Amino acid sequence: MFSKVWKKIQQGDFSPIYLLVGTEHYFFDETVRRIKESLNKDGETDILYFDLDEVPVQHVIEEADTVPFFTDRKLIIAKNASFLKATEKGKEKIDHDLKAFESWVQHPSETAITIFIAPYEKLDERKKVTKLMKDKALLLEAKPLDGNDLVVWVKSTVANEQKVMTDEAVGRLIDTVGQDLVQLQSEIHKMATYVGEQQEITKSDVELLMTRTLEQDAFQLLNAYLRGDTTTALTVYHDLLRQKEEPIMLTALLASQIRLMSNVRYLQKKGYHAQAIAKQLKVNPYRVKLIVESRQKVGEDRLLDVLHRLASADYQLKTSSGKRERILELFLMNRL
Template sequence: MFSSTWKKIQQGDFSPIYLLVGTEHYFFDETIRRMKESLNQNGETDVLLFDLDEVPVQHVIEEADTIPFFTERKLIIAKNASFLKATEKGKEKIDHDLKKFESWVQNPSETAITIFIAPYEKLDERKKVTKLMKEKSLLLVAKPLEGNDLVVWVKSIVAREKKTMTSEAITRLIETVGQDLVQLQSEIHKMATYIGEGLEITKDDVELLMTRTLEQDAFQLLNAYLRGDTTTALTVYHDLLRQKQEPIMLTALLASQIRLLSNVKYLQKKGYHAQAIAKQLKVNPYRVKLIVESRQQVKEQRLLQVLHRLASADYQLKTSSGRRERILELFLMNRL
């Protein structure tokens, strides 16, 4: 849907009202970028931004109905259209004049293009205003990409940088970053810039340049500990200490990772597949995929034992006045 709409925008075929719904902000940013690019072909276009958490929607209507002075059309972006989702009565932030808005939606200005952004997973389909917007506007739903669709998208962004990327590099990139398209695009641009005149981004480039998160390092640390790789576990741990990470916080992260492993195993037994597990637990699907497909199958009893030992280490860390970093180090050295 987005690709066909973007093609029309490029051709100068605009709708007066767009409604962008969903949680993948890349599609919002890219639609607005392409809209500006197309409109600016005939000169600089007025762009006005409204936050509907701060101002009522009637301000947007008034601006849209005001004829532009120097351009054929103005572009109006109205973000956080929360009046389209379910809200508890009396807890609305702003007093939106929805009757006036509903009337305007049926006869919008021809000299303005208005983009309403509703960055929510669901809208309230029972509301009259929601039904009307879905009927009268050009609706675009921005869902996170998954599986092969995500791989195809990564390849398209790499191609835009005039590079190629190995399958191993793409897999490693997605495993690390997840499905956030904005962050993926940023990392791809960084790697393309790094290799310069080179044509192919490899797994080594990804490993070298990827911005790792603390959670990812904790996951690597726990996996090394569970498979008995004390050297790797201690190396990651000492790296984290050099980054001024506190042992108490690292202990909590390790416990969180163990609970994730345990929850994934539990849902697997219930018959859930990897994507459903990721959605249920609200975690990176590739993280779940790695756990599900891992040859390193850790029994639940052992996970509980490790969790118990972590609880003991946590107590020592919170009651000790000595070298606290040594307590977690001893935990990592003494494998069950």
């Protein structure tokens, strides 16, 4: 759907109203960028921004109906169209004049392109204004990509960088980053720049250049601790301290990782596969994959014992006036 709309935009074929719905912000940003680019072919375009959590929608329609001075059309971007989703009565932030808006939607201005961004999983289909917008506006649903669709998108983005990526490298990239298209695009551009004249981006390139996350370091630290590798655990811990990470925050992160491991093991016993577990727990699939594929199977009692000891370390960190770095260090050195 997006590719067809983007092609029309490139040709200068615009809709007066766009409604972008969903949680994948890459599609919002890319659609707005392409409209700006196409409009600017004929000179600079007036661009106005509104946050509908801060101003009523009638401000948007007033601006849309005001004829631009120096251009044929102006571009209006109205984000956070929360009046299209379910809202508890009495908790609306802004008093939107929906009657006026509904009338305007049926006869929008010919001198403005207005984009309404609703960054929500779903809208309230019962509302008259929602039904009207879905009928009159050009609706684009920005849903996260997964499975083969995500692989195809990655390869297309790599091709735009004039590169190719091996299937192994694509899998490693997606496993590590997850489904965030903005972050994936950033990592792909970084890798394409790094390999220079080299045509292919390999799995080794991905592993070399991938930005390590704090969660990955915490997982490495915890795994080293659980298998009794004190040297590696302390090395990772001291590296994190040099990066100015706080022991209290690291303790909380380790506890969170323990709970994740416990939940993953539980869902595994229920017959869930890794992708389904990641979706159920709403975490990066790569984190789940590492736990599932780990050869080191830690029992529930052991995990609970470690969680209890982390709670004790957390209490000491929050009540001690001494050198706090030493408290988590002692925890890592004393494996029971």
